Amino acid sequence: xxxxxxxxxxxxxxxxxxxxxxxxxxHHRTNSSNDKLRPGVASxxxxxxxxxxxxxxxxxxxxxxxxxxxxxxKTTRTQSHLRTIPLPLDSSRIxxxxxxxxxxxxxxxxxxxxxxxxxxxxxxxxxxNPQLMTYTLKFPAEHAIYDxxxxxxxxxxxxITSNKQGATVSTQVSPQEATTVRIAYxxxxxxxxxxxxxxxxxxxxxxxxxxxxxxxxxxxxxxALSPTExxxxxxxxxxxxxxxxxISGFQIGVTMPEKLQPxxxxxxxxxxxxxxxxxxxxxxxxxxxxxxxxxxxxxYFFLAAAFFAFHLLLAYLVDHIAIHLAFLICSVVSIFLVxxxxxxxxxxxxxxxxxxxxxxxxxxxxxxxxFLQGFTGLAVTIGCIVTLFVVMRLTAxxxxxxxxxxx
Numbered sequence: 348x349x350x351x352x353x354x355x356x357x358x359x360x361x362x363x364x365x366x367x368x369x370x371x372x373x374h375h376r377t378n379s380s381n382d383k384l385r386p387g388v389a390s391x392x393x394x395x396x397x398x399x400x401x402x403x404x405x406x407x408x409x410x411x412x413x414x415x416x417x418x419x420x421k422t423t424r425t426q427s428h429l430r431t432i433p434l435p436l437d438s439s440r441i442x443x444x445x446x447x448x449x450x451x452x453x454x455x456x457x458x459x460x461x462x463x464x465x466x467x468x469x470x471x472x473x474x475x476n477p478q479l480m481t482y483t484l485k486f487p488a489e490h491a492i493y494d495x496x497x498x499x500x501x502x503x504x505x506x507i508t509s510n511k512q513g514a515t516v517s518t519q520v521s522p523q524e525a526t527t528v529r530i531a532y533x534x535x536x537x538x539x540x541x542x543x544x545x546x547x548x549x550x551x552x553x554x555x556x557x558x559x560x561x562x563x564x565x566x567x568x569x570x571a572l573s574p575t576e577x578x579x580x581x582x583x584x585x586x587x588x589x590x591x592x593x594i595s596g597f598q599i600g601v602t603m604p605e606k607l608q609p610x611x612x613x614x615x616x617x618x619x620x621x622x623x624x625x626x627x628x629x630x631x632x633x634x635x636x637x638x639x640x641x642x643x644x645x646x647y648f649f650l651a652a653a654f655f656a657f658h659l660l661l662a663y664l665v666d667h668i669a670i671h672l673a674f675l676i677c678s679v680v681s682i683f684l685v686x687x688x689x690x691x692x693x694x695x696x697x698x699x700x701x702x703x704x705x706x707x708x709x710x711x712x713x714x715x716x717x718f719l720q721g722f723t724g725l726a727v728t729i730g731c732i733v734t735l736f737v738v739m740r741l742t743a744x745x746x747x748x749x750x751x752x753x754x
Contacts, residue, residue, distance in 0.1 A: 354644035363621035370617035377610030393491035405478040438553035454610025458603035541600035564604035609665035657681035
């Protein structure tokens with residue numbers, strides 16, 4: 348009996364090593380594919396976007412006295428130069444729509460989105476003279492597209508001068524006149540969208556930002572302001588940030604929800620597989636001992652191979668079809684291997700009920716617990732405790748010394 352237990356333990360150890368190798372291979376494939384595919388996704392859909400408010404300025408001519416010395420004689424002359432005067436932002440009204448569209452590349456899902464941005468900003472000419480005002484919008488990402496870009500001043504569209512950093516318009520503004528600048532565009536981004544109030548600690552007057560999403564699993568980046576209002580709308584949320592006079596160095600942002608990642612999930616299931624097989628072997632060994640069923644260590648070897656087939660097939664199937672469909676196919680294949688094999692070795696009843704039921708619990712259900720993010724450890728722990736309770740009740744009246752001696 349001890350030799351049989353040692354042989355089964357050796358099979359479990361060898362299979363565990365194979366699972367760890369498989370898990371490492373999956374993680375390597377995931378990381379290498381991410382390094383290759385992420386730049387391609389970013390080139391098509393853009394990178395994480397961070398929008399800033401537009402800036403407004405005008406140029407003021409100033410006189411400056413300059414002293415020069417020629418052959419020991421000092422002369423003073425007046426030199427004029429232009430100084431750029433920035434204007435404070437009086438108010439901001441911003442409306443943003445985020446449309447999430449997940450896209451799968453290889454073993455990973457990428458959280459891509461479409462953003463419809465619209466903002467109305469108010470500036471004022473503080474001088475008693477007409478000024479040529481220049482309004483500049485910095486693009487939220489360098490490598491992105493901006494469809495339907497509009498920059499209007501007081502309802503009038505102006506010619507836009509653009510480069511890869513941003514877009515600029517200029518117009519004459521009357522003394523003490525308040526100007527309203529409207530900006531709108533559609534773009535694509537990846538993973539997160541942010542709005543930065545300014546450089547470092549900034550002042551935002553009469554500020555209102557409304558973000559509408561087509562997804563419900565809303566999350567916010569670190570060091571970001573939470574919305575002041577949150578209202579559920581069909582298919583998503585309406586998030587509002589409203590401030591009358593805010594001084595803050597934090598940003599405003601929304602992080603796109605991620606789909607269950609096939610590559611990392613398959614790797615985690617592979618690393619957990621030795622625990623699953625240990626519980627399966629423990630229950631099968633107990634049942635066969637109680638019923639005096641002769642199950643040779645070679646039979647355990649083929650059962651371990653059938654378990655390993657589940658994870659091997661899953662590792663190379665998840666990057667071709669949906670993760671749930673791949674999980675279903677792998678479960679059916681592995682259970683079929685075990686049941687059809689034990690039906691020939693022991694019998695149909697044992698193969699279908701005891702072995703098939705145990706495999707369904709410890710392979711299928713325990714592996715599916717990884718789909719329940721945040722509850723995986725609790726689900727596995729409860730399963731282990733229930734298994735221990737059942738086996739303890741079944742074997743409470745057994746004299747193990749006699750059972751081992753008889754064997």
